[in-house]
Amino acid sequence: MRHVMRILAIVFAALVLAALQSTTPPYAMLTGPIRTAGHQSDTVASATLSLAIEDISNARTIEYEHFGKAMKLETSGVWVVIDARLQAFRQTMPIRAATLVGASGRCYRQSERAAGAPDSLAAKTLQPGLPTTGIFIFELPEDETTDMTLVVSEQYDPQLQDEVSVKLDPLVAAPQDQLDLGLNGD
Amino acid sequence: MTEPDKAKASGKWRTRFLAAVGGITAALLSLGYSVSKQNATDTVPKVGVSTLIDAGRWNVSILKASSGPDLPTGLSVSPGLKAIVVEMLLENISSESSNLYGDLVMLSNFPDTQKPHYYLLRDRSILWDLQPRMPEAVAAVWEVPADLELPPVLEVRVQGVQFKPRDNLYAAPGWFPHGDVAQVSLPLSASEPGNAR
Numbered sequence: 194m195r196h197v198m199r200i201l202a203i204v205f206a207a208l209v210l211a212a213l214q215s216t217t218p219p220y221a222m223l224t225g226p227i228r229t230a231g232h233q234s235d236t237v238a239s240a241t242l243s244l245a246i247e248d249i250s251n252a253r254t255i256e257y258e259h260f261g262k263a264m265k266l267e268t269s270g271v272w273v274v275i276d277a278r279l280q281a282f283r284q285t286m287p288i289r290a291a292t293l294v295g296a297s298g299r300c301y302r303q304s305e306r307a308a309g310a311p312d313s314l315a316a317k318t319l320q321p322g323l324p325t326t327g328i329f330i331f332e333l334p335e336d337e338t339t340d341m342t343l344v345v346s347e348q349y350d351p352q353l354q355d356e357v358s359v360k361l362d363p364l365v366a367a368p369q370d371q372l373d374l375g376l377n378g379d
Numbered sequence: 380m381t382e383p384d385k386a387k388a389s390g391k392w393r394t395r396f397l398a399a400v401g402g403i404t405a406a407l408l409s410l411g412y413s414v415s416k417q418n419a420t421d422t423v424p425k426v427g428v429s430t431l432i433d434a435g436r437w438n439v440s441i442l443k444a445s446s447g448p449d450l451p452t453g454l455s456v457s458p459g460l461k462a463i464v465v466e467m468l469l470e471n472i473s474s475e476s477s478n479l480y481g482d483l484v485m486l487s488n489f490p491d492t493q494k495p496h497y498y499l500l501r502d503r504s505i506l507w508d509l510q511p512r513m514p515e516a517v518a519a520v521w522e523v524p525a526d527l528e529l530p531p532v533l534e535v536r537v538q539g540v541q542f543k544p545r546d547n548l549y550a551a552p553g554w555f556p557h558g559d560v561a562q563v564s565l566p567l568s569a570s571e572p573g574n575a576r
Contacts (some may be wrong), residue, residue, distance in 0.1 A: 217550075219545060219549065219550030219551060220548075220549045220550055220551070221549045221550060221551030222550075266502065267501065268513075269513055269514070269515075270510075270513055292475075292476075297512075298474065299474045299475065299511040299512065300474060300475035300476065300511075301475075301476055301510050301511065302475070302476035302508055302510075304508070304510075305507030305508055306499070306502060306504075306507065308507075332510055332513070333510060333513070334512050334513060337512075
C-alpha cells in the first residue's frame with residue numbers, strides 16, 4: 194500500500210510539473226510588443242505614436258522616377274499603396290517596420306523592391322509634434338487583399354515597444370493597371 | 380561469513396552487474412545512433428533539374444546554370460573574376476516575408492564555400508525579401524577567379540530548414556537548419572558577354 198501511494202505521489206507531482214511547464218508564458222511573449230488596435234476610420238494612438246490612414250490604392254504596376262531613372266515595377270500579385278499620417282509623441286523615431294497581414298493571416302512586410310519610391314515613410318524619421326505623411330508600399334497576392342490589417346512599429350519584432358495596428362476596410366476598386374507615384378531624388 | 384554479510388555481497392554484485400549492463404547498453408545505443416546518422420547524411424536524395432524541392436521554408440526548383448562575365452543585373456563582374464549563375468524558381472511558403480535564403484543552396488563539388496549573392500530576375504536587381512505565396516525567378520551568383528577551371532556539371536545541394544514552434548532558448552517560433560534535402564546535377568554552360576539575363 195505504501196508503494197502504491199508513493200508511485201501515485203510521483204505521478205501526481207510529474208503531472209503538476211508538466212502542467213506548470215506547458216503553461217509557462219514564453220520569454221518571447223513576455224517581452225513582446227505593446228499592442229494598440231483600431232479601425233481605418235480612426236486615428237489609432239498608442240503612448241508613443243499615432244497612425245491614421247488617409248487613402249489606399251492598388252495597382253498591377255507601379256511607376257516612379259528614382260534619381261532620374263524611370264522605374265517600372267511589376268508583380269505577380271498586386272501592389273497596395275497606403276497613404277498614412279504618422280505622429281510621434283515623445284521622441285524622434287524612425288518607422289522601419291510596416292506589415293500588412295493578409296486574409297490568410299500571412300504577414301507581408303513593406304516591399305524592399307519599391308524602397309526608392311517617392312514619399313516613402315520607410316525613409317522618413319518622425320519628429321515629436323510634427324505629423325508626417327507618406328506612403329507604405331506592399332506587394333501581395335490578390336486574394337490576400339480581401340481582409341487586411343496594417344501593423345506599424347519602430348522596428349520589426351518589437352520588444353516591449355509600441356505596435357499599432359489598423360484594420361482596413363475591404364478594397365472595393367479593382368486594381369488599376371498602373372499607378373504613377375511621381376518623382377523622387379530631385 | 381554470516382547471513383547478512385552474504386546478502387550484502389550478493390547485493391553489491393547485483394549493483395555492479397546492473398551498472399555494467401546499463402553502461403554497455405548506453406554505449407551500443409550511442410554507437411548505433413551515430414552509425415545511422417552517418418548513413419543518413421550520405422544518402423541525400425538526387426533530384427532532377429526543374430523538379431520541385433521542399434526545403435521546409437522554401438519550395439525551390441533549380442533550373443539552369445551558366446558561367447560568364449555578366450551578372451544578372453546586366454553589369455559585368457569585377458576584372459579578373461567570373462560569375463557562376465544558378466537560376467531557380469523560389470517560393471516562400473512560410474507565414475511571413477523573409478530574406479533568410481542565404482544557406483539554401485551550396486555547390487558541393489567546388490572548393491569555394493562562400494555564400495552566393497541572390498538577384499531577382501524580374502527587376503534585374505538584388506533580391507531582398509521574398510513574400511509568402513509569391514514564387515519568383517531568382518539567380519544565385521558566386522563570383523570566382525576568371526582562370527579557375529570549372530567542372531562541367533555542378534552538384535548543387537539544397538539545405539532544408541525546419542520549423543520549431545518553440546525554440547530552446549526563448550520559446551519563440553523559428554526556422555532551424557535541418558541538413559541537406561536534395562542534390563541536383565546541373566550542366567554548366569558558358570554564357571557569352573552581353574547575353575546574361
